[in-house]
Structure formats: C-alpha cells, structure tokens
Amino acid sequence: MQAEITLTVDGTEHRTTVDTRTTVLDLLRERLGVTSPKKGCDHGQCGSCTVLLDGRRHLTCLALAVAHDGAEVVTAAGLADAADDELHPVQQAFLDHDGLQCGYCTPGQVCSAVGMLDEAKQGHPSHVSDDLEAEPELDDDEIRERMSGNLCRCGAYAGILAAVREAARS
Amino acid sequence: MRELAYLRPDDVGDAVAAVSGNPRAQYLGGGTNLVDHLKLGVTSPELLVDVRRLPLDEVEEVAGDDGPVLRVGANVRNSDLAAHPVVRSVFPAVARALLSGASGQIRNQATTAGNLLQRTRCVYFQDVTTACNKRDPGSGCSAIGGYARYNAILGASEACVTTHPSDLAVALAALDATVVVQGPDGERRVPVLELHRLPGDRPEQDTTLAHGELITAVELTAGRLTRRSTYYKARDRASYAFALVSVAGALQLDGDTVTDVRLAWGGVAHRPWRATVAEEALRGSAFSEEAVLAACERELSAAVTSEESAFKVPMVRNVSALVLGRLAKEDR
Numbered sequence: 001m002q003a004e005i006t007l008t009v010d011g012t013e014h015r016t017t018v019d020t021r022t023t024v025l026d027l028l029r030e031r032l033g034v035t036s037p038k039k040g041c042d043h044g045q046c047g048s049c050t051v052l053l054d055g056r057r058h059l060t061c062l063a064l065a066v067a068h069d070g071a072e073v074v075t076a077a078g079l080a081d082a083a084d085d086e087l088h089p090v091q092q093a094f095l096d097h098d099g100l101q102c103g104y105c106t107p108g109q110v111c112s113a114v115g116m117l118d119e120a121k122q123g124h125p126s127h128v129s130d131d132l133e134a135e136p137e138l139d140d141d142e143i144r145e146r147m148s149g150n151l152c153r154c155g156a157y158a159g160i161l162a163a164v165r166e167a168a169r170s
Numbered sequence: 171m172r173e174l175a176y177l178r179p180d181d182v183g184d185a186v187a188a189v190s191g192n193p194r195a196q197y198l199g200g201g202t203n204l205v206d207h208l209k210l211g212v213t214s215p216e217l218l219v220d221v222r223r224l225p226l227d228e229v230e231e232v233a234g235d236d237g238p239v240l241r242v243g244a245n246v247r248n249s250d251l252a253a254h255p256v257v258r259s260v261f262p263a264v265a266r267a268l269l270s271g272a273s274g275q276i277r278n279q280a281t282t283a284g285n286l287l288q289r290t291r292c293v294y295f296q297d298v299t300t301a302c303n304k305r306d307p308g309s310g311c312s313a314i315g316g317y318a319r320y321n322a323i324l325g326a327s328e329a330c331v332t333t334h335p336s337d338l339a340v341a342l343a344a345l346d347a348t349v350v351v352q353g354p355d356g357e358r359r360v361p362v363l364e365l366h367r368l369p370g371d372r373p374e375q376d377t378t379l380a381h382g383e384l385i386t387a388v389e390l391t392a393g394r395l396t397r398r399s400t401y402y403k404a405r406d407r408a409s410y411a412f413a414l415v416s417v418a419g420a421l422q423l424d425g426d427t428v429t430d431v432r433l434a435w436g437g438v439a440h441r442p443w444r445a446t447v448a449e450e451a452l453r454g455s456a457f458s459e460e461a462v463l464a465a466c467e468r469e470l471s472a473a474v475t476s477e478e479s480a481f482k483v484p485m486v487r488n489v490s491a492l493v494l495g496r497l498a499k500e501d502r
Contacts, residue, residue, distance in 0.1 A: 001173065001174060001175045001176060003176060020174045020175070020176040020218070021171045021174050021208070023205065042209065043206050043209070043210075044202060044206060044276060047273065047275060050275055056249075056278045057274060057275045057278060058275055058278055058279055059202070059275045059276065059279065061205075062201055062202045062205045062206060062276075062279065063201060063205065063279070064176075064198070064201060064205060064218075066176050066220075067176075067178075067198060067201065067220050067222065112274065112275060115274065115275075115278075116274055119249070119253075119274065122253070123253070124249065124252070124253040125252070125253065125258065125265065125269065126269055127266075127269040127270050127409065129269075132258040132259075132262055132265050132266070133255075133258050133259055144408075144409070145408075145409050146274055147274075148273055148274075148408075148409035148410040149272070149273020149274050149275050149276065149410055150273075
C-alpha cells in the first residue's frame with residue numbers, strides 16, 4: 001500500500017509517496033538523499049540512525065515513515081547553523097576531543113548527545129541516578145549510561161565521553 | 171516483508187473495531203519491537219492499525235477506593251513515565267524498572283502498553299530459520315537443549331521455556347497494578363498479574379487478551395508500600411541489555427517485623443513471577459537477610475534448571491535479599 005506523507009527534514013518540507021513498509025531511515029537515505037543518519041544494524045541495537053524527531057532523540061530504523069506523517073526531523077547535518085558557518089557545540093566538542101575514528105556512528109552519537117543533554121536539562125533521572133528526585137549531575141557514569149544506546153565499533157568511547165562531558169558543561 | 175495496509179483511526183472504538191474484525195490485523199504503537207519483527211519475518215500482518223496518536227497519552231491522578239490512583243495512558247512514553255514526578259516519588263520501582271530498560275532513544279519511542287505487550291527476545295523466536303512453538307505453533311522448541319542462558323526456571327512447559335522481557339511488567343506485578351482494556355463489547359479491568367500467562371501448550375499466546383482488545387491505561391494505587399519500592403536488574407552488560415534476572419520489591423516494617431512485602435521476579439518465567447510463597451513466609455516474621463534467603467528458597471523449590479540456566483536460582487535469591495535489604499535500611 002502507498003501513502004502520501006509530509007516530512008520536514010532539516011528545515012525542508014518534503015511531500016512524498018511511500019510504501020507503508022518504508023522506515024524513516026530508508027526514506028531519508030534512499031528517497032530524500034539525506035545520508036547523515038547511518039544504517040548500522042537496522043534493528044535498533046546500535047543507535048547510528050539516531051535523529052531528533054519532533055524534538056527528541058529517536059531511532060529511524062524502527063520507525064515506519066507512514067506513522068510519522070507530519071513529523072519534524074533534525075539530523076546531525078541540520079544541527080549546525082548554516083547561516084553563520086558554525087558547528088553545533090556538540091559537533092565542535094566531538095572534533096576537539098577526537099570523539100570519533102571512522103565516523104560512521106558519529107551523526108547518531110551527536111544527535112543522541114544533543115537529545116540526552118536536553119533530557120538532563122529537563123531533570124530526567126537515569127538508571128545510575130542514586131536519587132530519582134534530585135537534579136541530575138552529568139558525571140562520567142551518568143554520561144556513559146545515558147549514551148549507552150549508541151555503539152562505536154572503533155571504540156572511540158574515551159573521546160566521546162570527553163566530548164559529551166565538555167558539551168554538558170558549556 | 172509482505173504488503174501492508176495501514177490505518178490510523180481517530181478514536182479508540184474505531185481502532186478496536188478495525189483489529190477485532192480482521193484476524194490478520196495488529197496494533198502499532200511505538201513500533202520498537204513490531205517494526206523489527208516485520209523485518210525479521212517473525213510476524214506478517216496484512217493490516218497495521220496505528221494507535222500511537224489516539225488520545226491516551228495523559229498521566230492523571232484520580233481518587234480510588236484504596237487511595238490515590240495514578241492512571242497512566244497507554245501511549246505515555248517510557249521516558250515520560252520514568253520522569254514523571256509522582257512515579258519518581260511514589261512508585262520508585264516503576265521508574266527504576268523503566269530506566270533500566272532499552273536505551274534513551276527507545277524509551278522516547280516505546281509506549282506503556284507496548285512495553286507490556288513486547289514479545290520475548292529468545293534468539294530462536296527471532297530467528298525464523300529455527301523451530302519455535304511461540305512463533306510457529308507445533309514446530310518445536312529450539313531453546314530446550316539449545317542456548318539456555320536466558321531460559322525460564324519457573325513455570326516453563328515442554329512447548330516453551332522462554333521468559334518475558336519487560337522490566338516495567340515486573341514492577342507493575344509487584345505493585346498490583348491494573349490494566350484497563352477496551353474490547354468490542356466494552357471496557358474491562360485486568361489485574362496486571364493476570365495479563366501475562368504461562369506457556370502451557372499454547373506458547374503462541376503471551377497474554378490473556380483476546381484478539382482486538384486494546385490496552386488503554388494502566389492504573390497504580392499509591393500507598394506507603396509503593397513508596398518503599400525499588401527494582402534491580404542483573405545483566406551481562408552494565409546497560410542496554412535484557413535481564414538475566416530482575417527483582418521488584420516493596421517492604422513495610424514495624425520495628426524488625428515485616429508488616430507487608432511484595433516481591434516479583436523477571437527473567438525467570440514466561441510472565442512476571444510474583445513470589446507469593448516467599449512473601450507469605452516473610453509476612454509477620456522478623457526481617458533478616460537469612461529470612462529472605464530462606465523464603466526465596468521455598469519459592470524456588472519448584473525451579474527446573476539446565477546447566478546453563480542454573481545460575482539463576484542463587485542469583486534471583488541473592489538479588490531479592492539485596493533489594494529487600496536496601497528497602498529495610500531505608501525503612502528503619
């Protein structure tokens with residue numbers, strides 16, 4: 001079955017017809033040419049397809065496009081302010097701290113970190129928070145736990161941790 | 171993947187009618203489990219009825235017969251429920267269980283009802299090239315004599331030895347939550363302990379819901395006991411892994427005497443396992459680690475293990491002692 005949907009991606013509205021079986025990830029990459037989100041496992045285990053969907057970090061491989069008609073997607077490529085040619089602070093921190101090696105997981109890591117920092121700012125606790133009702137303090141254990149949905153096969157975790165730590169403080 | 175029709179009804183009644191009227195229709199919520207199953211070929215519905223935008227996304231505090239009730243809409247995201255101030259203060263076991271499940275991204279997508287209705291992560295269930303009675307009734311069980319580390323130790327059958335993967339369901343089982351269900355003929359309330367079933371000779375049936383019945387809400391009654399509750403998950407990795415075993419506990423002491431206790435186990439059975447034998451042994455007794463271990467021994471006397479799953483018996487017993495021990499410390 002085909003369905004007509006609208007998806008806004010990095011500020012551009014796309015009106016398109018999709019097969020109902022198409023995931024948001026395949027729509028972005030194969031149809032709209034937006035290749036920033038990566039297909040790693042395609043089963044929700046690696047996090048490399050993470051984007052911000054309606055403002056929250058979200059996997060695109062486990063999301064059917066037809067179910068997200070009308071959604072607003074921001075990929076890592078859309079985070080930076082194109083007008084003033086500056087990277088998003090999280091992107092800059094990944095560069096400054098070598099938070100990558102091959103770079104394949106990086107767009108997902110960056111989107112996940114942006115979403116995670118927003119969750120922490122809203123006071124959301126995590127699995128490692130001793131006090132569920134306290135304002136979270138993003139120490140290294142908290143950052144590791146909150147970023148555990150993003151795998152890095154190169155093992156650049158030390159740099160990723162340092163990058164997110166700095167972004168959390170800025 | 172087979173051709174797939176898609177519907178997004180505006181109200182609950184239309185959604186229930188659409189699925190009830192078509193044996194090959196399924197509900198779609200957050201999709202974190204179902205979309206994966208579509209890709210793997212574990213399930214192949216001809217119609218998906220998307221319920222995620224139905225107006226079932228509120229958390230409300232309402233009055234109940236036995237105290238204030240928190241009514242959680244079926245579409246409330248796992249992350250939002252874990253972050254809800256009342257859940258964090260009055261039902262900490264629920265917040266802890268949710269936060270120990272999946273990843274930040276998945277918790278943003280996954281819904282309350284979908285979490286309860288997620289299906290087993292048994293490797294054979296998810297691999298369509300192998301025999302599995304749950305996926306393909308009558309084909310056999312590859313987990314018996316196969317990879318058994320995640321197998322059940324209580325209530326399994328010759329047809330199926332798998333476990334239920336939800337953390338939330340275990341916490342809700344300990345706190346006696348109620349599930350509100352809408353069917354074609356009206357609404358009914360199901361104690362969460364009666365939602366999931368043991369496999370018996372029908373492992374393809376995870377729950378007691380009829381085809382087309384839709385969970386619309388989960389209700390939790392607040393009390394002193396729920397405030398003294400917590401959840402512990404033992405797993406192979408520190409994060410983003412399913413439970414080997416998990417324990418949801420709640421405890422109320424008067425001095426050293428156990429006036430009330432709740433104990434529910436995950437990772438040990440086809441449904442959340444409420445340890446009623448252990449609870450009964452502890453109620454009215456003097457609280458001690460030894461008493462908890464002995465009570466759990468009684469509950470576990472019926473355990474059936476293989477070489478690979480035998481570790482779960484001491485693990486669930488010891489984690490229970492850890493959980494109730496922590497709660498006792500808080501209560502003194």
